[in-house]
Amino acid sequence: MNDVTIHEDAHGCAHCPARGRCLASDAGLAGCRRRLAQGEALFRRDQPFAFLYAVRTGHLKVARADDRGQQQVTAFPVAGDLLGLEAIGAGRHACSAVALTFSEVCEIPYAGLQAALLRTPSLMQRFHAAMSMEIAREGALLLQARLPAGVRLASLLLALSARQAQDGLPAGHLHLPMSRADIGNHLGLTIESVSRQLARLRKAGWIAVDGRDIALLRRDRLEALLRTPGEHHSPA
Secondary structure: OOOOEEEOOOOOOOOOOOOOOHHHHHOOOOOOOEEEEOOOOOOOOOOOOOOEEEEEEEOOEEEEEOOOOOEEEEEEEOOOOEEEEEHHOOOOOEEEEEEEOOOEEEEHHHHHHHHHHHHHHHHHHHHHHHHHHHHHHHHHHHHHHHHHHHHHHHHHHHHHHHHOOOOOOOOEEEOOOOHHHHHHHHHOOOHHHHHHHHHHHHHHEEEEEEOOOOEEEOHHHHHHHHHOOHHHHHHO
């Protein structure tokens, strides 16, 4: 595994593709960027907490151990997302974050952020919003275990599509950076179940699948699954 490269950000936030969605740009604290190779860890469980990390480019996965010590993938952060919030209380990271693709993140020193929050009420509001979203995401992860497998998969595909749209990318075509195993782990499904659900959606004509490339052909049907997740809405 390659060492993490740390260097000064020569361009600042002005040229960042995540500008406008990133807390670091408002705080003016993103002085260093970290480049991560595929498979490289940004931080690991029990590592001391000093920084929050704003994703600049690329894709990562976050995982934490469940009650049985098994790793569960809890999120797939992309540009504009903030990582490390779970470590604020205990002073140590409760999970690990690993790059799925070549990625860049900006370090936000937490001590400096605290001072900036006190000076800037609008920044404090954005920070609280980020923490609220983190709590809501954790709650949604617990609730998804009650949903049918097809609904869980449709929800993930639509969420990834929505994030692409925020980046100005085509919302109807996805290239999944994560493996089927990671998807299954995140959704609480086996790899076989993920493949089976993809095959059902493809057979129904709702999606097209080519390896990790997925086209959303019937977004309306996928969205209907989320609105009323009864089995009668699932493809045959």
